[in-house]
Amino acid sequence: MLLPSLENLACFEAAARTLNFRTAARAVALSPAAFGQRIKQIEEQVGAPLFERTTRRVQLTPLGLAMLPRARQCLAMAEDCLRSAMSPAPAPVELTLGTRFELGMSWLVPQLGKLTRRRPEVTLHLYFGASDDLLRRLHDRSVDCVVTSARWSAASLAAETLHEERYAFVASPKLLQREEFSRPEHAARHCLLDIDATMPLFRYLADPMGGVGRFAFARHRWVGLGAAMKTLVLAGEGVAVLPLHMVAADLRSGKLKRLLRSAVLARDSFRLVYRRDDPRGALYAKLAESLRAAPIQ
Template identity: 45%
Template sequence: MPDLESLRCFEAAAAHGSFRVAAASVGLSPAAFSDRIRRLEELLDVRLFDRSTRSVRITTAGERLLPQARETLENARRCVTVAREDARPPFDLSLGTRYELGLSWLVPALGELRADRPERTLHLQFGDGPDLIEKLERGRLDALVSSTRLTRADLDYALLHEEHYAFVTCKALARSLLRPEQARTAVLVDTLADLPLFRYFQDARPAEEVWAFADRELVGTIAAVRLRLLAGAGVAVLPRYFIEADLRAGTLSELHRRTPPHSDYFRLIWRRGHRLTPEFQLLATSLRRLPLR
């Protein structure tokens, strides 16, 4: 079996194209270096370099060996790193989230999160709530960030940030949609058929109050809901952080400001009993330090 020192000499010779220069790079005399290469060739029963008085050229067999030799040397270096008391083995986490939150918050945070844990690599996948939960169940995601309401005993979570909502419409419609009976002339825009956004407002209202809209329009994402409101399509409930600039600019107006919708929380969610549960808890701690954008 080739020893690591011989592979290191072989890799150096391939990189420098000169035994003399390569020998100096690994701290050996030219004679000792040449002996290392000779013994490696005898062990493998192939010629790794064609030598002349003026040059050294790697052979076809040497070219085949080179990638494997480099991988073996790198794995050996990692053994040293992993074995040290202050080092942690590298690992990956696949993290799901909705498109808008991923782009505005998680993607900009990747650099800081990597600095927190250099050995951890985060991979992001975007989708809506039901799609992400299904991927989590099937093991295609390790965890997800969502404000999806949870009623399941097989999932664990950590709270991250409180999410506040606002019942809004475009400025032109604001005055005509202040009372429940006026909803009969308006279109409710939401993401999914169970109206997950509007429920935050409805649950905050008196039980006897009925908001019966002329129609419903389902557009899949909060970014699409916002665009429809800006186009004057109707009313909707949206996360306040997501439309703060629109409210300041006056392009969207808030309805029933004194009795806002219920709030919710962004949560880091994972399967109960997952082997990486301690890592999810550490990730949640890091995410709580990063303000929503």
Template identity: 45%
Template sequence: MDFDSLRCFTAAADTLNFRAAAKQVGLSPGAFSDRIRRLEEELGTRLFDRTTRRAHLTAPGHRLLPHAMQLLADIDACRRVANTEEANRPYTLTVGTRYELGVSWLAPALTDLRLTRPNRRIHLNMGDSPELLERTRNGTIDATVTSSRLADGTLRYATLHAEDYAFVGTSQEVDGPDDVRDLTLVDISEDLPLFRYLLDALPDGRPWPFAHHAYMGGIAAIRVRVLAGDGVAVLPRYFIQPDIDARRVRELLPGQPLHRDAFRLVWRAHHPLEEALLELAEELRGLPLK
């Protein structure tokens, strides 16, 4: 069996688009389609149903996919074992991250990460999470560090660190929803993604009637507003804890646990450097958030 045709098959199963899959494996669309056709002829069954825009796995295609992925992984492992130079071959990973986490955690870690694997070079690409996840899906970047909640079968991830949150302000007194009528809630956007870590932890579902809302687009700008006394906010604990310790801000509702999340390293399924990404995830787990 032609192993290159199997790689084409798994790429097509990943993207469900022959043109995108051909680009992923470095073939012209015509050559890629020919590979799939020859594989189907060899197996005696159709693996994809195709329309002008999309391809869909047939039942035989679904049955073949896990075996093809395992076989290709075993082939790659055999090559690495047989060729000691493979382990030292230079490679590059581009990792997306939101700005604040990149500046405070990932960028300072690059020196240590380079020392542990001198043959690996890591580039950072900063932006907001939805944009970075889309770049990860389409292969523009290799992976993204994010705490966004995922419900996408085309992505794989490894958990890095739990992310705790704190509800903070300066001199404000807040014991519940009735105490916020004169206050401003500062958050990333109007869907209140940070404040929901508090709302989702409360049992009664009561509305919080803030006088105003301010949307800053990122946690660094939120912190500036909170430190200035211009509002209250839910912020990642790793980010705001130094201000709590220095008494520049204080926790509101200190006895109320907030929902937790986690930072994850996310990459597209069947990434050719998946093993290297898993190794990177293991190293990042050993680096405390800051």
């Protein structure tokens, strides 16, 4: 396959950005005729039109729309390649990474010093928020990337897998002394603590156990944060499904007990998620590599 020249890609990007061939030609210092020839060459290589042109307007075809983010990424990488050859030190980069409060405080904050020593040119800022807020901010470019185990369907996002996230269904020994919980029907004696109704952690137990309907809890209490759930579980105020990294030490010390030990809870993965059209994909891959080297305790 004959690859397009960077000059032709630059012409395509300029035309896509301005939607005016004369303006785009001036932006790349070409005559209109020479610019038109560049666009023709790249369309011939693709084998289909990238623009719909009339006497009144220019607009991208669906193929042109699909090609634009990758063209921009190629141009950005070419610039980075040239810049790295011209400069002995990497250019400084600032990234804002979004994460949940508990994960950020227990895992990411302790890693900031190591990440800075490994990548001194990268300044990593943190933003704490709920999963839906993080993905919304990623879409509107308020943050550059997020670490999350939340699921999404947007084709505009790309991800690097970091660590597996496991869960445990837990209660305090003093609660279990008052009320047994060895079978699903015992749920009728207990309060279920969870994040909120839209993203319940209990789904990691309910799905493999035959659905939420199998458990009829006496009541639910939504508390918004995993840390709040853990505090209330330790106090004997209810039962909860919590990330294993949050409760592993309490399980080892006996402060918490596993419930329904034969149940296999679903698992998920933490991922570093970023916008697919972000030209810093290589940087995110290296950041993910550093994060994978730091186990979640």
